[in-house]
Amino acid sequence: MKKIKVIELFAGVGGFRIGLQNSNKVSSKENFEIIWSNQWEPSTKSQHASLVYESRFGKKGHSNQDISAVPSEEIPEHDMLVGGFPCQDYSVATTLKNSKGLQGKKGVLWWEIYRILDEKKNKPKFLFLENVDRLLKSPTAQRGRDFAIMLKCLSDLGYAVEWRVVNAADYGMPQKRRRIFILGYLKDSEIYNSLIKTPEIDWLLDEGVFAKTFEVDQVSDLKTFDLDQSVEEISSSFNKEKGDSPFQNSGMILDGKVTTLKTSPNYEGKRTLLKDILIPVDEVPQEYFIDESEIDKWNYLKGAKKEVRQSADGFSYNYGEGAMIFPDNLESPSRTIITGEGGKSASRFKHVVRTSKGLRRLTPIELERLNMFPDDHTLLEGVSDVKRAFFMGNALVVGVIEKVGETLLKFGQKG
Numbered sequence: 001m002k003k004i005k006v007i008e009l010f011a012g013v014g015g016f017r018i019g020l021q022n023s024n025k026v027s028s029k030e031n032f033e034i035i036w037s038n039q040w041e042p043s044t045k046s047q048h049a050s051l052v053y054e055s056r057f058g059k060k061g062h063s064n065q066d067i068s069a070v071p072s073e074e075i076p077e078h079d080m081l082v083g084g085f086p087c088q089d090y091s092v093a094t095t096l097k098n099s100k101g102l103q104g105k106k107g108v109l110w111w112e113i114y115r116i117l118d119e120k121k122n123k124p125k126f127l128f129l130e131n132v133d134r135l136l137k138s139p140t141a142q143r144g145r146d147f148a149i150m151l152k153c154l155s156d157l158g159y160a161v162e163w164r165v166v167n168a169a170d171y172g173m174p175q176k177r178r179r180i181f182i183l184g185y186l187k188d189s190e191i192y193n194s195l196i197k198t199p200e201i202d203w204l205l206d207e208g209v210f211a212k213t214f215e216v217d218q219v220s221d222l223k224t225f226d227l228d229q230s231v232e233e234i235s236s237s238f239n240k241e242k243g244d245s246p247f248q249n250s251g252m253i254l255d256g257k258v259t260t261l262k263t264s265p266n267y268e269g270k271r272t273l274l275k276d277i278l279i280p281v282d283e284v285p286q287e288y289f290i291d292e293s294e295i296d297k298w299n300y301l302k303g304a305k306k307e308v309r310q311s312a313d314g315f316s317y318n319y320g321e322g323a324m325i326f327p328d329n330l331e332s333p334s335r336t337i338i339t340g341e342g343g344k345s346a347s348r349f350k351h352v353v354r355t356s357k358g359l360r361r362l363t364p365i366e367l368e369r370l371n372m373f374p375d376d377h378t379l380l381e382g383v384s385d386v387k388r389a390f391f392m393g394n395a396l397v398v399g400v401i402e403k404v405g406e407t408l409l410k411f412g413q414k415g
Contacts, residue, residue, distance in 0.1 A: 158186055158187040
């Protein structure tokens with residue numbers, strides 16, 4: 001099989017890369033070859049994520065520059081573009097003067113993906129993108145508008161697109177992390193040609209890449225509608241009546257026609273639990289254990305609350321929240337890691353486990369394992385444990401990428 005040359009945008013510490021490289025093991029060949037990557041953190045002086053990426057994969061073909069400042073001609077020709085781009089407000093500013101291109105909001109990174117695809121004469125055959133699942137229903141004032149803009153843009157560029165919301169733990173992985181994954185197939189590519197010959201319902205439930213990777217059952221009827229307005233019109237008028245988003249957790253678009261339905265996971269394989277990823281208690285540094293004097297603070301933050309609070313301007317309001325499991329349940333997959341996981345201070349959302357030596361927080365290696373990264377992938381001189389936890393709060397579950405990559409390779413073998 002011909003090598004698939006990949007570029008990785010918004011690379012973080014390399015989750016997409018590791019997943020695709022793991023997929024290669026199926027055939028013992030480097031079918032996915034990452035030839036170029038970009039990681040830039042605009043709000044920080046030290047580019048720690050980029051440094052970790054370079055330390056693991058080398059500096060060759062890696063860009064640590066604001067992607068908006070990288071001309072598309074400097075990005076090598078590639079077969080596949082991947083990236084977990086930030087979820088932002090995607091509304092369109094204007095159509096570019098004297099061209100058919102679009103100009104989006106400044107600093108919104110989706111538009112950099114669009115720019116690269118639009119300007120490349122030889123467009124990549126495949127797209128593989130990841131985002132938080134609220135993308136399907138944002139913004140609040142026009143539910144689903146942002147996703148509609150993305151789908152319309154990709155459809156206009158010649159891509160058929162399918163999406164699926166996947167909670168990694170539903171398919172045996174160690175963390176409850178729900179994300180939307182988006183696959184695009186350029187017109188006349190092998191998978192595109194398979195897709196256009198297959199009824200939409202069959203593709204989404206049985207024959208498509210996501211269906212072959214993560215089995216599902218149908219929950220709702222199929223809904224179809226056309227995105228036949230311009231991108232600018234979608235930006236200003238999509239779902240103005242402020243109803244629910246029309247996009248369900250599974251769906252596709254082909255030539256402007258959207259097909260979507262609600263599905264539920266169907267998985268009966270092995271499941272990885274929180275207890276399975278823990279390191280031996282004797283290997284845990286003392287700083288990760290919670291001092292007895294701090295337990296009441298943790299209990300308060302994790303507990304249920306109904307209290308009167310005061311805002312900064314002196315306004316009093318009723319505040320309430322339910323209890324969190326404390327300590328975390330070792331007999332289930334982990335809760336979602338967030339970026340504030342690191343550090344000693346008590347927190348409602350940090351993970352805490354009970355051990356024979358008392359209550360403790362999770363170590364960087366354990367957080368890496370919850371995202372299925374190699375142990376100590378983020379270990380680098382000058383990178384604190386707090387920063388390592390932040391990386392994992394931003395990362396994806398590598399196993400999802402690996403499984404989809406394996407399916408893509410099987411489709412390629414068919415073609």
